[in-house]
Amino acid sequence: MLVGHIQQIVRHPIKSFSGEFVQKSKIMDYGLYGDRSHAYIDESRNGDFLTITRFPEMVRYKARFVGEERMDEYPRVEVTTPEGNVFDWEDEELISDLEEKSQRKISTTEYTPSHVPIGPIAVEHILLTTDASLNYLEEKWGKDRIDFRRFRPNLFISLKDKRPFIEEEWMGKRIRIGSEVEIELVGHCKRCMIITVDPDNAERDSSLHKTLIKDRDNNFGVYASVIKTGDIHVNDEVILID
Template identity: 30%
Template sequence: MDAVLGTIERIWRYPIKSTGGERLEAAAVDGRGLVGDRLYAVRDAEGRFGSGKNTRRFRRMPGLLRLTSRYPGGAEVPELLDEDGVPVPDPTAYLRRRLGREDIEVAREGTVSHFDQLPLSLLTTATLDWVRAAVPGVPVDERRFRPNLLVRTPPGTRPFVEDEWFGGAARIGEDLRVRFERSSERCVMTNEAQPGLPHSPLILRAIARAHDTRLDALATVTRPGRVRLGDPVQLIGR
């Protein structure tokens, strides 16, 4: 009998990369990941993406995580919401004013992928509970780590149990199949302020000390399907 790793507790999609996402009750998943996930990004004239850090690929644009994006009513183009949750009429114009930059735009993915690593990120409640215990007094929920799927694990499950999944495949719900590949290497984005979550450097420090800055399970999609709240996540082999 296939081992049940847990059940889907929450589903997250991030229509505009590096902004807050939307919680869903169900989502279609194809080879790219959740349909519409990170399909848009804030991009500058050099082709770098808005983020909380500066690298060859990213341009630091403070405050993006205080904003939210969503696909309203099944729309194909996402909506950007300000810090009060109010939709803005022109996301590019709004961000140019907010950030004081005229060289940025909200752009759809082209030849360069918006994903930092792999299509799907899964995080367990066991690991999330460990983070909360490691930084007492600091508000923590899964938004710090931007997973697509939060998996409710059975009582007594050890933190970082995701490591045991690597190299294995899983069935999620009726038809979705994924393969667990590796974990994400975390960066300063975990410390950034979001609505209800203040800035704190303690989070990344705790993960670095305990688990070499790695946290979650990254997966590829081997059979497209749908994921729904409450779906079981079943290990089906290696």
């Protein structure tokens, strides 16, 4: 059954940095090719990942892959700072900038195209959200338009039946994307303070999180496991497999 189309594909070459909109992507066993494949480590917290939770300004840094996407190694990762400066992700000047702003000692870590562990990604391979659910929450919040980037999904789906949170009814079922990829919906995404951070200016507004907690038990978006790998594209059909 046709339930919608892929409206946006978003991968995050660096964990907690602004994502990269792509027209197509390979779905690997771990999720989108290169998603959260690079990360900064907060050495002041026993080597935990540095994230938006502790350094909200991270949302204003943009990361993207530059070059050929290969299976033996990733392309170069390029970072654009809020000031518009462009660096390689391991450039010493960029690291110093991040350390000064975050007031933390930072190191780097990266994975391979064939393997990114669940930890850097989240608790599952892929996170998806839908336009109808976003519109519903926007109406309930009643303040501003909500940029779906606040929720950091990999797949943003335009639904055929604009029924909010219909994706939660797909739990335990599989969907096919395009002609190759299959994923299985496995669980709710419980939200944290990250959704309170505006992806453009890093300003915080806790009222959005309070609205979601009150109205949706703090759930927004669903996690999925990869069943069949392959290529996906923007505008691919999303088929619910009964």
